Amino acid sequence: MTLLATESLTKTYGGRVTALADLTVSVEPGIIGLVGANGAGKSTLIKILLGLLAPTSGRVSVLGLDPTTDPAAVRARVGYMPEHDALPPDLSAAELVTHLGRISGLPRTVARERASEALRHVGLHEERHRAVGGYSTGMKQRVKLAQALVHDPDLLLLDEPTNGLDPAGRDAMLALIHRIGTEFGISVVVCSHLLGEVERICDTLVAIDGGRLLRADRVAAMTSATDVLAVEVSEGTEELAARLAALQLPVSREGRLLLVPLADDATYDLILGAVAELDLPLHRLDQRRHRVAELFATREPSHV
Amino acid sequence: MSEPTGVIHDIGYQRYTGPRLGRRHVFGALYLHGLRTAFGLGRSAKAKIFPWLVVGIVVIVAAGLTAVRTQTGQVVMTYAQFADAMSWLVIFFVAVVGPELVSRDLLSGVLPLYFSRPLPRGDYALAKLGALGTALWLLLGAPQLVMFLGAAFTTDNGMHGVWDELLDLLPGLLYAALWAMVFASIGLLIASLTGKRAFAAGGIVAVFLMTTPIVGILSIMPSRTVNELALLGSPPSLIHAVGRYTLGDLLAPGAQAEAEIGQFGPVYVAAAVVLVAGCVALLLLRYRKVAAR
Numbered sequence: 001m002t003l004l005a006t007e008s009l010t011k012t013y014g015g016r017v018t019a020l021a022d023l024t025v026s027v028e029p030g031i032i033g034l035v036g037a038n039g040a041g042k043s044t045l046i047k048i049l050l051g052l053l054a055p056t057s058g059r060v061s062v063l064g065l066d067p068t069t070d071p072a073a074v075r076a077r078v079g080y081m082p083e084h085d086a087l088p089p090d091l092s093a094a095e096l097v098t099h100l101g102r103i104s105g106l107p108r109t110v111a112r113e114r115a116s117e118a119l120r121h122v123g124l125h126e127e128r129h130r131a132v133g134g135y136s137t138g139m140k141q142r143v144k145l146a147q148a149l150v151h152d153p154d155l156l157l158l159d160e161p162t163n164g165l166d167p168a169g170r171d172a173m174l175a176l177i178h179r180i181g182t183e184f185g186i187s188v189v190v191c192s193h194l195l196g197e198v199e200r201i202c203d204t205l206v207a208i209d210g211g212r213l214l215r216a217d218r219v220a221a222m223t224s225a226t227d228v229l230a231v232e233v234s235e236g237t238e239e240l241a242a243r244l245a246a247l248q249l250p251v252s253r254e255g256r257l258l259l260v261p262l263a264d265d266a267t268y269d270l271i272l273g274a275v276a277e278l279d280l281p282l283h284r285l286d287q288r289r290h291r292v293a294e295l296f297a298t299r300e301p302s303h304v
Numbered sequence: 305m306s307e308p309t310g311v312i313h314d315i316g317y318q319r320y321t322g323p324r325l326g327r328r329h330v331f332g333a334l335y336l337h338g339l340r341t342a343f344g345l346g347r348s349a350k351a352k353i354f355p356w357l358v359v360g361i362v363v364i365v366a367a368g369l370t371a372v373r374t375q376t377g378q379v380v381m382t383y384a385q386f387a388d389a390m391s392w393l394v395i396f397f398v399a400v401v402g403p404e405l406v407s408r409d410l411l412s413g414v415l416p417l418y419f420s421r422p423l424p425r426g427d428y429a430l431a432k433l434g435a436l437g438t439a440l441w442l443l444l445g446a447p448q449l450v451m452f453l454g455a456a457f458t459t460d461n462g463m464h465g466v467w468d469e470l471l472d473l474l475p476g477l478l479y480a481a482l483w484a485m486v487f488a489s490i491g492l493l494i495a496s497l498t499g500k501r502a503f504a505a506g507g508i509v510a511v512f513l514m515t516t517p518i519v520g521i522l523s524i525m526p527s528r529t530v531n532e533l534a535l536l537g538s539p540p541s542l543i544h545a546v547g548r549y550t551l552g553d554l555l556a557p558g559a560q561a562e563a564e565i566g567q568f569g570p571v572y573v574a575a576a577v578v579l580v581a582g583c584v585a586l587l588l589l590r591y592r593k594v595a596a597r
Contacts, residue, residue, distance in 0.1 A: 050420050072422040076324060080420035088412040090348055102333040103421045105324040114320065121317060131348075147417060152320035157420075184317040 001064070003029045003155065003187050004049065009058035011044050011211075019044040021211040023058070031181035033198035033205045033219075034191045041211040042191045043083065046157050049189075050080060063154055076105060079148030083159040083191075086144060089133030093119055093143045096132065097150050104151035111150070118146040121184075122176060138169040145176070149186075156180065156188045162197060174201050231258040231271055232283040243274045262287060331427050338435025342401045351404070358397050359443060362390055366447030370454030383448045383476020384551050387483050390444060391540050394483060395512045397443060398436070398491035403504035405432050406492060411499035415594060429496070429591045433584065437481075437488035444480035448473060479547050486543055486576060487512075489583035496590050512539055532566035536575055545572040 005026040011019045047053040051071025067074040101111035122142040162170040178201040181188045207214040244251045344352030452473045459465030495504040515538035522534035535545035549569030
């Protein structure tokens with residue numbers, strides 16, 4: 001089943017500002033990272049997926065439904081977490097999430113039960129009867145996530161869920177999203193301008209820039225065959241580099257590290273042999289995944 | 305040491321397979337939520353102070369009127385006149401509760417959470433409008449009911465007297481509904497324009513009170529036609545004029561009504577309908593724009 005599909009999707013505001021240009025992409029269920037700089041068209045795309053904005057031209061489908069003709073059906077099965085502050089300060093998290101659950105069509109008692117479940121899943125069980133105004137940024141983000149989850153959607157659209165969080169909060173939020181995508185069986189689209197962040201939890205990445213598609217692919221496909229070994233020795237880095245070069249390994253330097261593309265397991269043996277021969281103190285030798293950012297960087301000039 | 309009795313089992317995430325209610329129920333949920341908000345129910349104690357202060361005042365006034373009537377046998381105010389007399393309280397109630405219903409949502413940014421749900425954008429506005437209108441109607445209608453009960457229990461003419469009272473009460477409640485509709489539609493439209501509650505409240509009071517001098521000026525103009533149309537100048541006087549035309553004696557002695565609105569009764573009714581319809585249309589238009597942002 002296709003989770004999301006767009007076909008030549010274009011959105012212009014007032015005929016002058018182009019937010020999306022001829023975007024054609026199709027993704028399977030899973031955790032999808034939607035990455036792009038601020039203003040790349042991520043939020044516009046989300047609003048079109050929710051049926052809040054009508055595309056200027058092109059077609060779009062969400063969970064097999066068309067949000068332009070049947071927005072209510074799409075929204076009943078989608079949960080949305082907006083980027084900005086969206087919580088009335090004087091309501092408690094439990095009241096707010098219950099109320100929004102009812103607006104999603106849950107019967108009264110079910111809404112109450114599911115609201116407290118959703119808040120428990122995001123880790124806000126104890127505090128849920130306190131007014132949201134007194135919450136920390138991290139807690140507010142969790143409430144926003146809980147309200148997107150309350151009606152048991154098939155797809156979550158999360159707009160910059162780690163916004164304003166400290167590093168520990170980011171990790172916790174990403175772990176939570178990963179858990180929702182894997183254990184809860186709910187597909188998730190995570191919007192972010194931080195590629196390094198979403199690449200850790202996503203199995204599909206869609207990168208857009210200036211409203212155009214840069215690349216859309218499974219993360220596994222993007223990073224395979226591009227792994228490198230990072231070697232660090234306490235001294236004698238130059239000697240080792242020369243020795244490895246002599247062994248026909250395309251070695252490159254990055255600070256105190258030597259980077260060697262990983263061809264097969266024999267590469268390990270060659271490096272370890274070289275280190276042993278030179279009798280150097282090996283600090284570390286580990287496999288490093290190519291950062292997805294580097295994959296996009298090489299393609300960037302193509303859209304200008 | 306006793307064994308722990310309550311053990312929490314993490315049963316993991318449960319998918320929901322039960323019923324999902326339709327548009328009518330969602331509308332009802334939002335409407336009831338709005339009505340509760342209007343009276344501060346389910347909200348902080350601070351939010352309850354003002355609505356219940358106003359409710360207290362109108363009920364006490366109604367009780368006072370009832371007491372006077374039972375003691376002296378004189379009708380100080382008819383049911384319809386009661387609504388007129390309480391108009392300034394209604395204005396303040398709208399100025400506080402209207403922004404509470406819509407401006408707060410604009411400011412806190414909660415609207416995207418509503419509009420990303422299967423709630424048509426027009427339904428949001430109409431549910432809030434219904435909630436405010438109902439709150440106003442209850443505010444004016446409940447004291448009338450107090451007056452009715454007082455009169456019904458003390459009537460000297462048995463069931464016939466009760467029936468007469470009821471026939472007086474019903475137009476009063478309808479008149480209260482007119483007040484509620486006009487005030488709710490104007491008040492909510494103004495409140496929906498800004499997220500700042502103070503500005504919204506000020507705007508509402510301004511529209512209702514600042515337009516009163518217009519009526520004054522028009523009514524002293526040399527033209528008799530202008531004088532008779534003067535009540536079009538401000539919403540409260542417009543309602544009053546419609547009441548004069550439709551209720552007649554219940555609001556003021558006949559001759560006086562003639563003098564004030566002349567033969568222009570239907571014009572006033574049409575103006576009231578156009579005013580309410582226009583405000584509702586603008587309100588829906590307003591939320592069409594807000595939702596797309």
